Amino acid sequence: MESDLIAVRDLRVAFASDAGLAKVLDGVSCSIRPGEIRGLVGESGCGKTTLARAILGILPPNSARIQGGQVLFGGRDLLTVPEAALAREVRGREIAYIPQDPSTAFNPVFTIGTQIADLMHWKSPLLRDPSFRGNARARREADLARVVEWLRLVQLPNPEALLRKYPHEVSGGQRQRLMIAMALLPEPKLVIADEPTTALDVTVQAQILKLLKGLARDRNVAVLFTTHDLGAAYEICDRITVMYAGQEVEEAPVAEFFNRPSHPYTRKLLDSLPSAETGLRGIPGEIPRLIDPPPGCRFNPRCERATEICQQRPPAELAGPGHSVRCHHRLTEFAA
């Protein structure tokens, strides 16, 4: 679609290991519109983080091989943009990142203020402001004012004192608030939040999610939010993409996703949410080895509805209005 902010097309990424090539992303397509908050859900090892890192171009260079596909953003294919240009023009400026574990993402031996100041030195939106051209000092002061304002926006007390502290001197929740502020300070168009609340206390998780959602909404920033926590996805997402073993299997608006799931895997994911009546229920079986995945539909060994065709042919993607699924035996018909 023309209005897409970012479009991933048929992305294939493999990881070299001693046992062979693991196809961690096997033809993933997914697009996000400006200002949209997109959930990317799936079990550990399904390729969520790999997709997030592939978009940013920060896959481990020694082991990861990009075998095909495109990441279209701002009129160009990011996979073909040279590393130096990506670092300078895209990362942190157009596409920002919120890491999984804020306690290890800060550099332990520099103050928070130093790390934010360096970020602003390279990524501040004021760099694009002609009135600060040739006046680095005024820009630094304006940047500092923006930083302090943003620390207030993410509800951090006493911002000036916080900037003088080292990362280990503040709490995990505060560190993640800082990460949110740092992601949004450069005024990016897209924020990639890779399991941003997994490392946090449950009580803090909801606050952080609400904060992220509110700030992104107000500024029309799109968010790609990877999580294995369906509850968290329900809280903040507009649309949800489900990944299974390196492929996206279903994509739907959040209400439709929870009310009328179409892929048997999605159904089982939703069933696995604990409730008072059912208690904890897992999904039998485990995700396939990605070095030699099962033929046909990758979910067929764990699927109750699987028939012969599921073992023979990978299902094509069926798209209804706003809802798409990859399954030979989908659970719902799409509304016309």
Add this chain to the structure above:
Amino acid sequence: MKIFVLVVNRVIWFVPTLLGLLAIVFFISHVIPADPAAFAAGENASAATIAEMRARLGLDQPLHIQFLRYVQSILSGDMGRSIYTGRPVSEDLLSRLPATLELTLVTVVVAALIGVPLGVVSALRRNSWVDHALRFVTIAGLAIASFWFAILLQLFFSMQLGITPLTGRVEGWGPEPITGFYIIDSLINWDMETLLDAFHHLILPVATLALPAAATIVRFTRAGVLNALESNYVLYETAMGYPRSQIVWKYVLRNALIGTVTQIGLIFGILLAGAVVVEAVFDWPGLGMFAVNSILNSDYNAVMGFTLIAGTMFIVVNLLVDILQGLIDPRETR
């Protein structure tokens, strides 16, 4: 500032460590099967003379009394007289200390200036030919015996090419002694000729000592940088588009140096006490030469004095390393 607490804490620990050192030095020197009284009494002394000498030196007292006296005299700056030179040991040691300190300091600075950048490059170019070449050189640098390497350097640069002096600290007399550090003294006197000459004489001994030192620093810096490169903060900094050069030379290096600084401290200590062989080869009038001669002469007080000085310096260096680490790594102090 908690750095103050750290310093006070370490300085307080300095006292028991020093006492432990004194005890070890004292008791070890009493286990050595050589009779200092016989030495002091002279070659043809009668049994009675030796016994009298033993009483005069206090060697007939019980061990713990001897130790208490020893500690007492050390605290008052008295390390006894050298049986060999007849001068106070403290004087002998102090006159030789600057030569060794100068050699050691220059070596550590040179080794760090070479070793740290090479370690970083080695890590950044992991498994490239640069890395392999550096691995070969560093392992060779650690394996080569320094006295052999020193002689090799002398043969080639001093004898064959004649471009470096063979031995000694300067030609002729040194500069007017103020600190005993020839570099500093010649600077104070603004005597450029002597300064250059001092540096000229430092080249070969420093090269000999710096080779294994730099090799160690390269290995540790490389390991530290590799470790840091795989950290989450480097992933984050990369994802947010910090320039690679800043990530490596600012954010990674500071973390990697925490381990390197510990290592540099150890090297410093080892060099201070262990430059013995190199000092002998280059006829460097430092502590090492003094120690060798004292041991050969069974010069009781001198050996104890040297061991005490070497141990004390080791403790002081460790103290400085602890403080330096506190300054580099805020988790230590805040």
